[in-house]
Amino acid sequence: MSLRLEMLQVARLAPALLGEEASRRIEDFVRSTERPEGGFGDREGKPDLYYTSFAVDALTALRAELPSGLISFLGSFDPATLDLVHVCALTRLASAISAQAAREPVMALEPLFGRIESHRSADGGYQSEPGADTGSAYACFLACGAYSDHHRLPQKPEGVARCLRALEQTGGGWANDRQFRIANIASTAAATAVYRLLRLPVPRGTEPFIRSCLHPAAGGFVPFPGAPLPDLLSTAVGLHTLDSVQAGLTYLREPCLDFIDTLWTAEGGFYGSWEDDTLDVEYTYYGLLALGHLSL
Numbered sequence: 001m002s003l004r005l006e007m008l009q010v011a012r013l014a015p016a017l018l019g020e021e022a023s024r025r026i027e028d029f030v031r032s033t034e035r036p037e038g039g040f041g042d043r044e045g046k047p048d049l050y051y052t053s054f055a056v057d058a059l060t061a062l063r064a065e066l067p068s069g070l071i072s073f074l075g076s077f078d079p080a081t082l083d084l085v086h087v088c089a090l091t092r093l094a095s096a097i098s099a100q101a102a103r104e105p106v107m108a109l110e111p112l113f114g115r116i117e118s119h120r121s122a123d124g125g126y127q128s129e130p131g132a133d134t135g136s137a138y139a140c141f142l143a144c145g146a147y148s149d150h151h152r153l154p155q156k157p158e159g160v161a162r163c164l165r166a167l168e169q170t171g172g173g174w175a176n177d178r179q180f181r182i183a184n185i186a187s188t189a190a191a192t193a194v195y196r197l198l199r200l201p202v203p204r205g206t207e208p209f210i211r212s213c214l215h216p217a218a219g220g221f222v223p224f225p226g227a228p229l230p231d232l233l234s235t236a237v238g239l240h241t242l243d244s245v246q247a248g249l250t251y252l253r254e255p256c257l258d259f260i261d262t263l264w265t266a267e268g269g270f271y272g273s274w275e276d277d278t279l280d281v282e283y284t285y286y287g288l289l290a291l292g293h294l295s296l
Contacts, residue, residue: 002150004057010240012060014287022264026284027059030064034055034067042280052093057096074097079115117155121134123166124161137191148197164191168203169182169183172212173185173187173206174190183209185222192244206241214252219257220235222234229274230259232287235259235260239294249294252294270283
């Protein structure tokens with residue numbers, strides 16, 4: 001299954017927990033970020049493929065109709081000009097919109113995958129900058145996720161596995177890259193997802209590392225052990241990773257729900273953390289993902 005669809009199936013459970021009124025407010029917030037020139041806006045209100053991908057997934061999770069102009073918006077981009085984050089977002093959107101419209105791919109896929117492959121690192125992984133010696137967990141997740149959305153595996157998957165093995169930390173978890181060898185939840189979630197996609201055994205230290213990031217008082221997950229504040233991204237992907245390795249979430253339900261409730265607003269969007277003062281569709285989607293896991 002594609003990495004996107006795996007997460008989306010869970011996010012679709014959130015409305016059962018939210019109720020009709022809260023779900024409608026979230027949909028209204030997501031639609032408020034739609035831009036007249038096409039797509040959905042970033043945190044500054046500018047149309048952006050990355051944020052559009054989260055908006056599309058949020059609306060799909062809420063079983064809401066997508067805007068009619070998205071295909072034209074996607075067609076306005078030249079894959080050769082996009083960085084890895086945005087070409088992967090474009091690839092994912094091509095899959096998402098084709099699936100909802102029940103039609104063939106809305107754009108040619110080979111230029112997209114060709115651009116993704118230009119970000120292959122010498123160690124076999126992927127990196128945000130072309131020509132890098134070593135890859136990162138996040139870049140591997142983006143690239144492999146884009147392939148999986150179209151029912152493909154990346155070329156030479158053994159190289160991706162080799163790159164990720166070099167990022168695994170002895171205390172459990174993964175670092176994002178070789179420059180900063182600090183295990184964190186986001187990188188661990190990314191690496192775990194790719195391991196599962198490639199049918200590799202997930203190391204035993206993954207679950208205890210994720211659990212070590214639970215904030216003892218606030219209820220959410222911090223990005224790495226000892227970090228002062230929990231955040232919504234770490235909480236959502238932490239729950240997703242624990243569920244993916246079949247770890248129990250029951251005792252996390254109430255403390256995590258209490259934490260997530262502090263980040264939701266009457267406007268329908270979610271803040272990323274207590275220090276955040278801007279609502280956006282990315283964190284709103286992560287709110288749906290987290291709530292979907294806690295509804296089980």
